[in-house]
Amino acid sequence: MKTRKFVDMSKLTLKALLSLGILAISLSSIAFAETNTSPISTNEQIPITLNIDQADEITTFYLEELSGIIPELSDWKDASTEPDITFYDLEGNITAYAFDVMKNNQYDGYIIASATKDKYPILEFSKGKLPSKISTMTKKSQLKVAKYASENKLSIEKSTPIYEGATFYYTEYNLQDSKNMVKKKVIVDLVTSKIISEDAENISAITGKVETVESDEIEEAWNDLENRMEGKSAGGKTVVITATSKAISNVPYYSANTAGCAPAAGAMVLGYWDTHGYPNIPSGNTLISELATAMGTYHGSTNPSTVDDGIETVCSNHGYTNFNAITYSGTMYMSNVVSEINANRPFVLGMYGAGTRVGGSTDYGDHGVTCMGYYYQGTTQYLKLHDGWDTSAPHYITYGNWDSAIPVWVRP
Numbered sequence: 001m002k003t004r005k006f007v008d009m010s011k012l013t014l015k016a017l018l019s020l021g022i023l024a025i026s027l028s029s030i031a032f033a034e035t036n037t038s039p040i041s042t043n044e045q046i047p048i049t050l051n052i053d054q055a056d057e058i059t060t061f062y063l064e065e066l067s068g069i070i071p072e073l074s075d076w077k078d079a080s081t082e083p084d085i086t087f088y089d090l091e092g093n094i095t096a097y098a099f100d101v102m103k104n105n106q107y108d109g110y111i112i113a114s115a116t117k118d119k120y121p122i123l124e125f126s127k128g129k130l131p132s133k134i135s136t137m138t139k140k141s142q143l144k145v146a147k148y149a150s151e152n153k154l155s156i157e158k159s160t161p162i163y164e165g166a167t168f169y170y171t172e173y174n175l176q177d178s179k180n181m182v183k184k185k186v187i188v189d190l191v192t193s194k195i196i197s198e199d200a201e202n203i204s205a206i207t208g209k210v211e212t213v214e215s216d217e218i219e220e221a222w223n224d225l226e227n228r229m230e231g232k233s234a235g236g237k238t239v240v241i242t243a244t245s246k247a248i249s250n251v252p253y254y255s256a257n258t259a260g261c262a263p264a265a266g267a268m269v270l271g272y273w274d275t276h277g278y279p280n281i282p283s284g285n286t287l288i289s290e291l292a293t294a295m296g297t298y299h300g301s302t303n304p305s306t307v308d309d310g311i312e313t314v315c316s317n318h319g320y321t322n323f324n325a326i327t328y329s330g331t332m333y334m335s336n337v338v339s340e341i342n343a344n345r346p347f348v349l350g351m352y353g354a355g356t357r358v359g360g361s362t363d364y365g366d367h368g369v370t371c372m373g374y375y376y377q378g379t380t381q382y383l384k385l386h387d388g389w390d391t392s393a394p395h396y397i398t399y400g401n402w403d404s405a406i407p408v409w410v411r412p
Contacts, residue, residue, distance in 0.1 A: 048117040055113040087163030128393035247373030256388030259292035261368040262302035264388040268370040346372040348408040
């Protein structure tokens, strides 16, 4: 059996101005556009793919809705969207579009829209930054590939941004020899700057990792969106499904760079409790280091089975034996998230799904984050996270945008 581990994803994160309310593309094109013109048989489902103009229309519409629902995004009401990055999968298919949110001609966040209708319309949004917008991260990855290319007497021909789902960002580099012949496709994890594939024939080993929620719920989400947009374009009152959200305040931001993502996620949870009745709990790097030791974190990697015990050990070391950290082994439903957040209990969330290292035997790209809020509107559901990458802003991701997820409830 493979041993799953949280892997240190040392990153800060995540993204033709169109005025709000302008709908330039017909809604029928959103509903029925396909990039593959061959008939769809009953035995083969081909995802409907949107072009960037259609995605921009949807993003602009969502921008206005989000600004009226989520307090921290209220200043997005007068903002606009600007196309930034087109993401692909490792087979060259478009997966998502990233749009910058622009306020007074200044960057104020990003929204990632799905390029296919087999996923929710909006996948992520935040006032933070994407990995590709952080120069220290991109330079580190570029230097790693440049060194690899030099050692193999190759040069970099081109690069392609890859999005494999929430928190999983890669760059594919085509390397060529002196005769301008492409010799290798190198895949680099943009967050860790690690080369995870050096063989084009093995690229398929890390594709198809993201598993979203039930297709009928996704279809309903698209239908809801199209109905609301139709009402807007017809000049009528926008049909807005009742939205529900809650965020726990005073959850600190800690970096996964210090000792790994799992200790950082646990430290953010305990950092909250430090200011809510448990003042003996340390803070910052001291707390992260203690958790890394208690969890048995090694080179940034942590076995999920040690996260709960590590949290309890650190709490006990500081005089608090009442903390109960529970690794939930069942399916995490949105109702579980709502229950914990409504009780003002942030928790550690292990997200899995970036696949197996080429030539390796353990899962690659698993990441631990702190969940401290939620937002849902109809069937569209998001989790609000402190991800250990961006230490200045929270991030929302679509619920279910992972292969699997294991929460660790932390209850004093």
